Amino acid sequence: MSKIIASSILLMFSCAAFANDYSNITLEVLGYDLNTNHIYVVENSKSYSIPKVYYYSLNEKKYDLPKYDERFTAINDQVKFEQTLAKIQPQLKPLKALDLGNFKLNLVEQKQSSQQDSTPLTSVYSSIFTVQDSQNQSKVMNLTSYSPDIKLKQAFELPRNQGALITFESLSLPFDEGYTREEAIILFPNRQLPQ
Structure with a gap:
């Protein structure tokens, strides 16, 4: 009987520890690299062993497509991550923050369905x-989430009148009671949306 109780307690603690591995995902916009013409963003979550770093290349026509920075993909140590990040930060120029009140999220369509589990x-x-x-304006975005709410979080002006970078938050991680994920969107100058 004591073995069953002990096993149940261990299982309960391991489940609690597993559940605590999940957390919200947030973004930190690091800035603009004048040399490479890249906008750098860090994706943070307690569920990651190391934050993810990606960039938007303003040299490309479709500069709304993020790319993970290869300097960080093989790093699995927090100290090494901080050292690598510290090397690029001095060359980054902060982006000008914009008033979120000037931006509008236009909901084109929203469909609700039920899960079977x-x-x-x-x-x-x-x-x-x-x-x-x-x-x-942004391209048309598609999102799957576990709440109808989509909230704009941050807004920044891109250099050389190339548009804006906006982040939004939604309940898009289904673990436990659900966690929010912050994601970024590039807005292009009006009538300059890439095909």
Whole structure:
């Protein structure tokens, strides 16, 4: 009997530890590298052993497509990560923050469906939306989430009048009671959306 109780307690603690591995995902916009013409962003989460670093290359026509920085992909040590990040930070120029109140999230379509399993998140929302202000607009975005809410979080001006970088948050991670994920969108100057 004591073995069953001990096993149950161990299982309970291991499940709790496993559940605690998950957390919200947030973004930190590091800035603009004048030499490479890249915008650097760090994706943070307690569930990651090492944060993820990616960039948007403003040299490319479709500069809304992020690329993971290869200098960070093989790093599995926090100290090495901090050292590598410290090497690139001096050459980064901060982006000008913009007022989120000037941006509008346009919900084109949102469909709700039900899940068949017994998780606490019983509904799934498929959303189609765009983001714009008076001078810039995004491509049409598709999102799957576990809440109908989509919240704009951060806004920055891109150099040389190339648009804006906006981040948004949604309940898109289905673990436990659900976690939020912050994601970035590039807005292009009006009438300059790449095909």
